[in-house]
Amino acid sequence: MKFLKIQANNFMQFKELGIDLSNKGLCLISGEIEGETFSDSNTAGKTTAVVHTIMWCLFGETLTELKGDDVINEAEDKNCFVKTLVENNSIYSIIRYRKHKKYKNELKLFLGDIDPNNLPIEGDLTKSSNGETQEEINKLFNLSWNIFTNTILFGQGNIKRFSELGDSDRKKLLDDILNLSILQEFQNKVKVQAKDKLTDISDIKKSIDNNWMKHAQFDGLIKSVESSDAVFEANKKNKLITLNDSINSLTNKIEDIKNNSINIENTNKNIDKLKEVLLIIEEHEESLLILNDNINKTKLKIKENTVELNNINKNIAINSSKINNIENDLREDCDSCGSAITDSGKNKFKEQFKKEISILELNKSKFSNNELEKKLELLTNKYTIVKTKISKKNDITNAIHELKNQIASYNNNSKLIDNLNISIVDKLSQIDSIEKETNTSLKFKEDYSKKLTMIVDENKELSSTVDLLTIELEYLKFWEIGFSNSGIKSFMLDTIVPILTEKTNYYLDYLTNGEIKILFDTQSTLKNSEDKRDKLDIKLFKNGKEYCFKKTSGGEKRRIDICISLALQSLNANSFNTNITVFDEAFDSLDETGVDCVINLLNEEIKYKDSIFVISHDSNLKDKFKNVLTIRKICGTSNIQ
Numbered sequence: 001m002k003f004l005k006i007q008a009n010n011f012m013q014f015k016e017l018g019i020d021l022s023n024k025g026l027c028l029i030s031g032e033i034e035g036e037t038f039s040d041s042n043t044a045g046k047t048t049a050v051v052h053t054i055m056w057c058l059f060g061e062t063l064t065e066l067k068g069d070d071v072i073n074e075a076e077d078k079n080c081f082v083k084t085l086v087e088n089n090s091i092y093s094i095i096r097y098r099k100h101k102k103y104k105n106e107l108k109l110f111l112g113d114i115d116p117n118n119l120p121i122e123g124d125l126t127k128s129s130n131g132e133t134q135e136e137i138n139k140l141f142n143l144s145w146n147i148f149t150n151t152i153l154f155g156q157g158n159i160k161r162f163s164e165l166g167d168s169d170r171k172k173l174l175d176d177i178l179n180l181s182i183l184q185e186f187q188n189k190v191k192v193q194a195k196d197k198l199t200d201i202s203d204i205k206k207s208i209d210n211n212w213m214k215h216a217q218f219d220g221l222i223k224s225v226e227s228s229d230a231v232f233e234a235n236k237k238n239k240l241i242t243l244n245d246s247i248n249s250l251t252n253k254i255e256d257i258k259n260n261s262i263n264i265e266n267t268n269k270n271i272d273k274l275k276e277v278l279l280i281i282e283e284h285e286e287s288l289l290i291l292n293d294n295i296n297k298t299k300l301k302i303k304e305n306t307v308e309l310n311n312i313n314k315n316i317a318i319n320s321s322k323i324n325n326i327e328n329d330l331r332e333d334c335d336s337c338g339s340a341i342t343d344s345g346k347n348k349f350k351e352q353f354k355k356e357i358s359i360l361e362l363n364k365s366k367f368s369n370n371e372l373e374k375k376l377e378l379l380t381n382k383y384t385i386v387k388t389k390i391s392k393k394n395d396i397t398n399a400i401h402e403l404k405n406q407i408a409s410y411n412n413n414s415k416l417i418d419n420l421n422i423s424i425v426d427k428l429s430q431i432d433s434i435e436k437e438t439n440t441s442l443k444f445k446e447d448y449s450k451k452l453t454m455i456v457d458e459n460k461e462l463s464s465t466v467d468l469l470t471i472e473l474e475y476l477k478f479w480e481i482g483f484s485n486s487g488i489k490s491f492m493l494d495t496i497v498p499i500l501t502e503k504t505n506y507y508l509d510y511l512t513n514g515e516i517k518i519l520f521d522t523q524s525t526l527k528n529s530e531d532k533r534d535k536l537d538i539k540l541f542k543n544g545k546e547y548c549f550k551k552t553s554g555g556e557k558r559r560i561d562i563c564i565s566l567a568l569q570s571l572n573a574n575s576f577n578t579n580i581t582v583f584d585e586a587f588d589s590l591d592e593t594g595v596d597c598v599i600n601l602l603n604e605e606i607k608y609k610d611s612i613f614v615i616s617h618d619s620n621l622k623d624k625f626k627n628v629l630t631i632r633k634i635c636g637t638s639n640i641q
Contacts, residue, residue: 001141002579002610005085006053007116010073012066013045013638017053019629021580024611026602028625031617032641033633044631045638046615047584051153057082057096058137059145060107060130063155072098075636083116088141092125107133109140147176154565155584161561162568163538163549170536171493177571178496180489187483194476201469208462215455218448225445232439239434243427250420250427257413257420264410271403274396281393284386291383298376305367312360312367319353319360326350490522490534496571497522497536503570507563510601511594516556517541518564554589562586562598566605579610587616599624 008017031044052062052071061067072080080098085091093110097103103119107130111123127133138144149159150173162170175181326346481487497520505517519539540549540560552560562583569581583602587595599614599621606612614625622628630641 001143001577002087003054003084004087004091005083005113006050006057007083007085008053008081009116010076010078010080011053011056011082012048012062012071012073013043013633013636014048015073015076015637017049017638017640019049019640021050022610024613024629025627026599026606026612026625027614027627027629028621029613029615029629029631030619030622031631031633034635042617044633046617046631047155048638049629049631049640050582050613050615051155051584053082054084055145055148057084057094058143058148060096060134061145063149063153063159069098073637081116085113086141092140094137095119106130107137109133109137142179144176146173150565151177151569151571152578152580153582153584154562154586155582156588162564163557163561167535167537173568174493174496174500174536174571175489177568178492180492183483183487183489187480190476190480190483194473194480197469197473197476201466201473204462204466204469208459208466211455211459211462215452215459218452218455222445222448222452225439225441225448228441229439229445232441236434236437240431243431243434247424247427247431250424254417254420257417264407267403267406267410271400271407274400274403278393278396278400281390281396284389285393288383288386288390291379291386295376295379295383298372298379302369302372302376305369305372308367309364309369312364316357316360316364319357323350323353323357326353485534493522493536500567500571503567504560504563507566507601508560510604511559511563511597512556515543516560518560555591555594558586558589559594559598562601566601569605580613581605581609581611582613582615584615585617586614587618587621595621596624 003021005021006017006019008014011017029046029050031042031046033044047063052064052066056062056067056071062071072078078099079101081095081100081103083093083095085093091112093108093112093114093116095103095108095110095116097106097108097116099105102117107126108119109125109127110119111125114120114123125136127136146169149155150162153159160169162173165173175184326349483489501518501520504520508514508516508518517540519541521537521539522534538549540547540552583598587598590598602612602614613629614621631638632641633639
C-alpha cells in the first residue's frame with residue numbers, strides 16, 4: 001500500500017492542507033508559530049499535517065484520541081474532510097467528512113483520484129454504512145491501528161511501544177503485521193466447513209439409518225407378502241379341494257339318484273293297469289250299492305213279512321184260542337154286540353174262525369221268507385265277494401299314488417339332477433376362476449424388492465460419500481490445527497522471531513555500537529520450574545550479559561524502541577509494503593550522537609522507501625536534512641511553506 005497524497009479542509013489547525021507523500025525522501029517536518037512567546041513550534045500542527053490527518057481519515061480517530069466534531073477547525077466549524085489518496089494495485093480515494101454541507105459525516109471509498117467536494121457516480125465502493133465501509137477499507141488495505149502506530153509511525157503520545165506491550169498484544173501486533181489474522185479467518189472457515197461436513201456426515205448417517213429402517217420395513221413387508229402368499233395358496237388349495245369334494249359329492253348324488261330312479265315307462269303302464277282295475281272296482285262299487293240296496297230291501301221285506309207272519313200267527317193263535325174256547329165251552333161274548341154266543345153261534349163262529357185261520361194260513365204263505373232268505377243269502381254272499389274286491393281299491397289307489405309319487409320324485413330328481421349339474425358347472429367355473437386367481441400382493445413384493453435394492457445401492461453410495469466426507473473432514477481438521485495458534489502461526493512466529501531479532505540487532509549495531517543486543521524468545525521458563533510456556537518475551541543483553549530491560553536509561557530505551565520499530569517495519573514491508581514512515585519526536589531522550597546515529601540509520605532506510613518523515617521541534621536539525629517541510633502557524637491557522 002502506498003500513501004500518495006493528503007488533502008484536508010477545515011481539519012484542526014488547517015483550513016486547507018495538501019501534501020504529496022510520495023518521493024519526499026528523508027524529510028524533516030518542522031514548525032514555526034508567529035505571535036506566540038511560550039512556544040516556537042509545538043502547536044504549529046506538525047503532527048496534524050501528516051499523522052492526525054491520515055489516522056483520522058483511515059480510522060476516524062487521531063493519535064490524541066480526537067474524534068467526531070472535535071477535529072473540525074474551530075474558526076470554520078463546518079465542511080471538514082480529509083482525503084487520503086492511496087495505491088494498492090489501483091488508485092483509491094478514502095474520504096472522511098464531518099459536518100460537511102453536502103456529505104454530512106460520511107466515510108467514502110472510491111476508485112481513482114476524485115474531487116472530495118463533487119463525488120462522481122462511477123467507481124463508488126462505499127457501503128451502506130460507515131461501519132461497513134470501514135470494514136471494507138481495513139480488509140482492502142490490510143491496515144489496522146496497531147499496524148499503523150507500530151510500523152508506519154514511531155510517534156509520541158499515548159502509544160505503547162512493542163517493548164511495553166504484553167505477550168498477547170505483541171503476538172496480536174505480529175499477527176496484524178504478518179497478516180496472520182487471515183489464518184484465523186481460514187480456521188473459522190475451516191471450522192465452518194468441518195462443522196458442515198460433520199452435519200453432512202451426521203445427516204447422511206441418519207439417512208443411512210433411516211434407509212436401513214426402511215429396508216427392515218420393506219423386508220418385513222416382503223416376508224408379510226410371502227406369508228400372505230402362503231396363506232393365499234393354502235386357502236386357494238383348500239377352496240379347490242372343497243370344490244372338488246363338493247363336485248364328487250354332487251356327482252355321487254346324481255349317480256345315486258340315477259341308480260334309484262324308476263322306469264318311467266313301466267311305471268306309467270302299471271299306473272294304467274291299476275287304473276283299469278280301479279275302474280272295475282268303481283263299477284263293483286256301483287253294483288255293491290245296488291246289492292246293498294237289494295239286501296236292505298230284502299231284509300226290510302223279510303222284516304215286513306216276519307211282522308205280517310207274526311201278525312198272522314198271532315191272529316191264527318187268537319182264532320185258534322177262540323175255537324179252543326168255543327170247543328171247551330168257554331163263554332164268549334160277541335164281539336159285535338157283546339151278547340153271549342150260542343152253540344150254533346159257536347159253530348158258526350168256530351167255522352168262521354177256522355175260515356179266518358185258513359185265510360190267514362193261506363196269506364201266511366204269501367209272507368213266507370224262505371225265498372227272501374235265500375235271496376238275502378245270495379245277495380250277502382255276492383256283497384261279500386264284491387266288497388272283498390272293493391277292499392283292494394285303497395291298495396290300488398295307494399299303489400297308484402305311490403307310483404305317481406315315484407313319477408313326481410323322478411321328475412323332481414330330474415330337476416334335482418339338473419340343479420346338481422348346474423351346481424357342478426358353477427363349481428367348475430369357480431375352480432377355473434380360483435385356478436386363475438393370483439395373489440395381488442405379489443406385485444408389491446417386486447416393488448419392495450426393487451426398493452430394497454435401491455436402498456442398498458443408495459446406502460452404498462451414501463457410505464462412499466461418508467467415507468469421502470470423513471477424509472475431507474480429516475483434511476479440514478488437519479488444517480484447523482494448521483491454522484490454529486499452534487500450527488502455521490506458531491511456525492511463522494518461530495520463523496519470524498529470529499528474523500525480528502536479527503533485524504533489531506542489525507539496527508542496534510548502528511545506534512549502540514554493538515553494546516546492546518536483544519533476543520525475542522517464544523518460550524518462557526516458569527519460575528521454580530523447568531516447564532516452559534508459549535510467551536513472546538524480550539531479553540536484553542548489554543556487553544554480552546543479560547540485563548534487566550527496566551534498568552535501561554531513557555536514551556537506551558529510545559534507541560531500542562526505534563530499532564524494534566524499524567525491524568517491525570521491515571517485517572511489514574513483506575506483507576504490508578507501505579512507502580512511508582513517520583518518526584514523530586523520535587529524538588527525545590537522545591543526545592547529539594544518538595540523533596546523528598538515528599539520522600544516519602534513516603538515510604540507509606530511505607533507500608527502501610519513498611518517504612521518511614521526521615517530525616521534530618528541534619530547529620537545529622534542519623541542517624541535517626536535505627528536505628524540509630515547514631508548517632507555519634499564523635493567527636491560529638496553520639499552512640505548509
